[in-house]
Amino acid sequence: MSENARPNAPKNTPNKGKPAAGKATAAKSAAAKPASGKSGGKKPPQRKNALTERQTPWGTIAFFTVIGLVAAVAIGFAFTQARSSADGAKIAGLVSKEETNRDHVQTSVKYDSTPPMGGAHDPLWQNCGVYTSALRNENAVHALEHGAVWITYRPDLPKDQVVKLSAKVGATAYTLLSPYPGLDTPVALSAWGKQLKVQSANDKRVDEFLRAFVQGPQTQEPGAACTGGKATP
Numbered sequence: 001m002s003e004n005a006r007p008n009a010p011k012n013t014p015n016k017g018k019p020a021a022g023k024a025t026a027a028k029s030a031a032a033k034p035a036s037g038k039s040g041g042k043k044p045p046q047r048k049n050a051l052t053e054r055q056t057p058w059g060t061i062a063f064f065t066v067i068g069l070v071a072a073v074a075i076g077f078a079f080t081q082a083r084s085s086a087d088g089a090k091i092a093g094l095v096s097k098e099e100t101n102r103d104h105v106q107t108s109v110k111y112d113s114t115p116p117m118g119g120a121h122d123p124l125w126q127n128c129g130v131y132t133s134a135l136r137n138e139n140a141v142h143a144l145e146h147g148a149v150w151i152t153y154r155p156d157l158p159k160d161q162v163v164k165l166s167a168k169v170g171a172t173a174y175t176l177l178s179p180y181p182g183l184d185t186p187v188a189l190s191a192w193g194k195q196l197k198v199q200s201a202n203d204k205r206v207d208e209f210l211r212a213f214v215q216g217p218q219t220q221e222p223g224a225a226c227t228g229g230k231a232t233p
Contacts, residue, residue: 088212091196091205099193102145102220109138115152115180116141117190128226130166131178133233143176144192147219148226149210152180152188153201161187161201168206174214174226178233192218 088094099118109120116137125142126135140150151165157179165187169177180188185197189206191213198205215222 088194088209088216091208091212093196093198093205094209095195095197097193097195105138109141111137111141113195114182114184115150115188115190115195117195118144118192121145122230125224125226125229126176127229127231128169128174128176130169131176131233133178134181135176135178135233136230139230140176140178143226143229144190145220146174146224146226147215147222148174148176148191149214150190151175151177151206152183152190153177154183154186155179155181157186157201164201165206168210172210172214175210189213191216192220194218 095117097113097117101119103120104123105120106122109116111119119141120138121141122136122138123142124139125146126139128143128148135150144150151169153162153165165177169175186199187201187203187206188195188197189209191209194209194213194216196205196209
């Protein structure tokens with residue numbers, strides 16, 4: 001048998017099972033190429049629109065907060081005035097006087113009540129607080145105009161009673177305490193146009209007077225200070 005007629009001779013197929021070189025290159029290029037119409041990098045963040053972005057209305061909040069505080073103060077002041085007026089009318093021994101003279105003077109004033117409970121007075125008010133020496137009438141009266149209560153006592157008042165009055169003044173705004181030589185009663189409490197004289201610091205009417213007239217309805221200048229004035233006797 002000749003060589004060309006040999007049966008079952010294998011065929012020469014060197015590229016069997018391998019992709020063509022052209023097809024492999026095309027596949028790699030397709031895999032490396034990003035999808036059509038899309039960038040290979042990250043998307044840039046969206047810019048905020050100042051016109052459409054929702055913002056906290058701080059100005060409106062502040063406005064209504066102030067309005068609320070003003071309303072609360074006004075309601076509280078009105079309540080205090082109504083309560084004081086009702087309480088004051090019930091105090092036994094209370095003396096009331098119409099005081100219309102509110103002139104500022106820098107000279108001594110002759111008052112028609114002792115201690116005075118209103119009238120012309122010094123331009124500088126007496127600071128509220130506890131004093132161990134007598135005060136000048138004209139400065140103390142100015143404090144009364146601001147709604148203060150002035151507690152005065154005879155210099156011979158027992159020490160324990162002075163201590164008790166001092167504690168009341170220390171715990172109560174818009175009050176003054178000082179000795180008053182020549183006082184015709186052991187203790188006197190004065191507000192603008194109002195006065196009460198008692199025999200003892202233990203008298204329950206002392207607290208009643210304070211509740212009724214500390215910044216009460218008789219106040220000529222509501223809201224005026226009881227500090228920042230004269231700090232010494």
